[in-house]
Amino acid sequence: MSTELTFKQYQDGLANDVFWGLLCDDCGSYTTPPxxxxxxxxxxxxxxVELEKSGFIRTFTVIRVAAEGMNPPFVVALVETASGAWVMGNVVNIDPNEAGMELIGRKVTLSSRPVKGDVYACGDIHSLCFTLL
Structure with missing residues (x-):
């Protein structure tokens, strides 16, 4: 693949269970989304580069008041992937009312799901989500 990753290529990857990112040749950090x-x-x-689809929850929050078109409550987590990239998404297999500090450090797998665009979006997209292991 080239050294450029478009949002469309990133989205197509998520739709096909491939998690693309960018690796910096100068500092070794990962950038995703592109x-x-x-x-x-x-x-x-x-x-x-293709990034690992597993990682650990580093922090999270429960969204109880959400933007238009979203259905609260839901859990949003910041995950450090096995590759070293940090990404944000929804934890899909937990009751938000049961979410507690024991989530921090839990191992997750990364996937995506289609999300309907809202009045501010450029259309439907695939959004990262995490499943607790």
Whole structure:
């Protein structure tokens, strides 16, 4: 693959169970979802890589008041993948009312699900989600 990853390619990957990211040649950080420069150092020396689809929850929150078109409550987590990339998404196999501090450090697998676009979106997309192991 080229050194450029478009949002469409990223979305197509998620739709086909492939998790793409960008690895910085200068600092070794990962950037995902894609953008033109490394989110850590600003370098444009990026290569497209397939990222691991497992990781650990580092923090989370329960959304009880959500934006238009969303159905609260739901759990949003920040996950450090086995590759080292940090990503945000919904934890799908937990009751939000049962979510507690024991979630931090739990292992998850990454996948995606189709999400209907709202009044502000550019259409339907695939959104990252996590399943507790």
């Amino acid at each position: 953008q033109k420069v490394c989110r850590s150092c600003g370098s444009t020396a990026l290569q497209v």
